[in-house]
Amino acid sequence: MSATLTHERQPIEGTTLFDGDMAQRGFALNAMCYSFNDAENREEFRRDEDAYCRKYKLTPEQRKAVADRDVLGLIAAGGNVYYLAKLAGIWGLNVQDLGAAQTGMSVDAFKAKLLSYNEYGGAA
Amino acid sequence: MSEVIGGYFTSHVPAIGGAIAKGLQEDPYWKPFFDGYPPISEWLNEEKPDVAVVFYNDHGLNFFLDKMPTFAVGAADEYQNADEGWGLPVSKPFRGDGALSWHIIENLVSDEFDITTCQKMLVDHAMTIPFQLAWPDREAWPVKVVPIAINTVQHPLPSAKRCLALGRSVGRALESWNSNDKIVVIGTGGLSHQLDGERAGFINADYDRFCLDHLMDDPEALVGDSIAGIVEKAGTQGVEILNWIAARGALGERTLAKRAENYHIPISNTAAASLVLEAV
Numbered sequence: 001m002s003a004t005l006t007h008e009r010q011p012i013e014g015t016t017l018f019d020g021d022m023a024q025r026g027f028a029l030n031a032m033c034y035s036f037n038d039a040e041n042r043e044e045f046r047r048d049e050d051a052y053c054r055k056y057k058l059t060p061e062q063r064k065a066v067a068d069r070d071v072l073g074l075i076a077a078g079g080n081v082y083y084l085a086k087l088a089g090i091w092g093l094n095v096q097d098l099g100a101a102q103t104g105m106s107v108d109a110f111k112a113k114l115l116s117y118n119e120y121g122g123a124a
Numbered sequence: 125m126s127e128v129i130g131g132y133f134t135s136h137v138p139a140i141g142g143a144i145a146k147g148l149q150e151d152p153y154w155k156p157f158f159d160g161y162p163p164i165s166e167w168l169n170e171e172k173p174d175v176a177v178v179f180y181n182d183h184g185l186n187f188f189l190d191k192m193p194t195f196a197v198g199a200a201d202e203y204q205n206a207d208e209g210w211g212l213p214v215s216k217p218f219r220g221d222g223a224l225s226w227h228i229i230e231n232l233v234s235d236e237f238d239i240t241t242c243q244k245m246l247v248d249h250a251m252t253i254p255f256q257l258a259w260p261d262r263e264a265w266p267v268k269v270v271p272i273a274i275n276t277v278q279h280p281l282p283s284a285k286r287c288l289a290l291g292r293s294v295g296r297a298l299e300s301w302n303s304n305d306k307i308v309v310i311g312t313g314g315l316s317h318q319l320d321g322e323r324a325g326f327i328n329a330d331y332d333r334f335c336l337d338h339l340m341d342d343p344e345a346l347v348g349d350s351i352a353g354i355v356e357k358a359g360t361q362g363v364e365i366l367n368w369i370a371a372r373g374a375l376g377e378r379t380l381a382k383r384a385e386n387y388h389i390p391i392s393n394t395a396a397a398s399l400v401l402e403a404v
Contacts, residue, residue, distance in 0.1 A: 012356045014323030019279040023189050034188045036209045072322070081320035081360075082183040082277055089210030094139070095393050099324040110325055114390035117327045 018080045026078020029066075032056035033083035042090050071101040126301040129171045130383070130402040131309040131375050132164060133339070133368050134257060136180070136250045139392040141212045144256050160386025160398040161257045167383055167400055168258055174305040175221050176267045177228070177294060177374060178251055179367040180312045181276040183208070185248035192278050193240035195290060197232065198271035199225040203247045215252035221268040224301060228270060231297035237290055247271055250367075254312045257398070267308070274370060276313070276363050284347035284354060287366045291373020298374065311371025313364025315387075317394035320360055327395045331357040335365055336387060340380050340401050343372045361394075378403050 016022065023030075032053065035041045045052040053063050065073030069091060074084055081098070088098055100110035140157075143149070149158040185208050187193065201222045205215040232239050255265055272294065275281055282290070298307055315332040318324055338345040346369055354363050383402040389395045 010352070012323070012352065014321045014326075015318070015355065015360060016321055017279050017352070017355065017360070018277065023278050027189060030184075030189055034184055037185060037207055039207060042209065075320055080184075080189075080277060085319075086184070086209035094210075095319050098319065099393055102320065102322060102324045113325055114327070114393060117329060117389045117395070 016075055022078045022080070024078070026062075026080060028057050028059065029062040029074065029077055029079050030083040032058065033079070033087045036086035036090060045090060071098050075102075126298060126303045126305045126307055128295075128298055128307045128309065128375065128378070128403055129173055130380065130400060131311065131371050132168070132254070132258060133311045133371060133397070133399040133401075134254045135314060135391065135394060135396040135398070136253045136312040137391045137394045137396060138208075138210070138212060138249045138253070140253050141249055141256065144260070145213050154391075156388045157386070157391050157396050160384065160388070161260075163384040164258055164398060164400050165260065167402065168308065171306060171308070173267050173308040175224060175270065175307045176310050177224075177270045177272065177298065177307060178254070178310040178312065179272050179274060179291065179370040179374070180247075180250035181364055181367060182273050183248050183250065184277070186246040187273070187277075189278060192275055193273070194275045194282050195237060196240040196242050196245070196273040197225060197229050198245050198247075198269070198273075199229060199241045199243050200245060203245060203251075203269065203271060205248065205252050206246050208248055212249060215256070216264060218247060218251065218255075218265055218271075219268045221270055224268075224303075224305075225270045227301055228272075228294055228297045231300070232290070232293050235293040235296075237293060245271065245273075250312050254310055272370070274366050276361070276366060279351065281351045281363060281366065283351060284349060284366060284369050287370040288343055288347050288373040291370035292376065294370075295374040295376040299376065309371050309374045311368040313367045314358070314362055315365065315395045315397045316358040316362040318359030318361060319393055323359070325393055326359045327389060328357055328359070328362070329389065329395060331362075332387065332395050332397065335368070336385065336397060336399060339368060339372050339399070340382060343369060372401070375401060375403070380404065
């Protein structure tokens, strides 16, 4: 039996596996987001977003996605959602807001979609 | 000799921590979820374990991409929680069990698992929320901990089969641990959910049901899929089922009975579940 390596797998619709290629591409962006565990760094970003992004040497693609609050753009630029969640927190967005932004739905519609699974799954 | 009392498995969605902080346990959105936990607390209060061996994943509190261990075993006498960046209250610290940690580490390496050992390690909501749910309103956590972190962040991830084998090796270490301690094994995360991409909001109740139905008596059924296969079925973050699989492995071959089970959709973007497999 031969192993299926990460880069040989079949694509999954609407899904980017955060693999070595993405982790390399996204390193600067994710490093910036990781720094947001520290409240002082979050404050510094709020004070001067541009200077803070320069300090972490974001690529032009990453810088644009941050400026545009473009969640799918952040993912495409190598952002990992666990780190991006810390940036989203600065913007006052939770994972449901992120979900709505990525699916082109309103937050209410996204929440309704999640609730609709309940009719199917139910409580055990 | 030490005694393994069984396993406690639970989701660890950050929003749960927010709901606890705001006292929303009786809120209609939250109640069906929180209702799963009184039987679990009751079991733990009856059994009074001394130590918890916890399989979880870090979400960018302790580990960054500069150094990303596949399997990391805590080897400290204390673990701190810290600010994760989005407003969860910081939890009280955890007492570690360094001696048991090193016993597990010796056994894992002897079994040819090339793990990372951490004498200093922050633990995130994947540890704190399961503890808050199981032991609410405690001044201090009533158990010492051995945290074991599995990489579910950066692919390639360890296979489900490898995680089961890792857990089984930990289980053998627990069998040979010479103490009078009672040990609970904990696995956290899942079930199906996906936070990122156009498929964000994906949930798969059929797959979750399959996992809940097979984990106890046929864990091998959960390890047939590749990681990509699990992502397809469970969502990008649904791969946290690896923590459940490893924890199940640590329970070994002993006879188990389902003591508690709850499944509820949704909590935030996640199909949330809790389960106790009691050693009988």
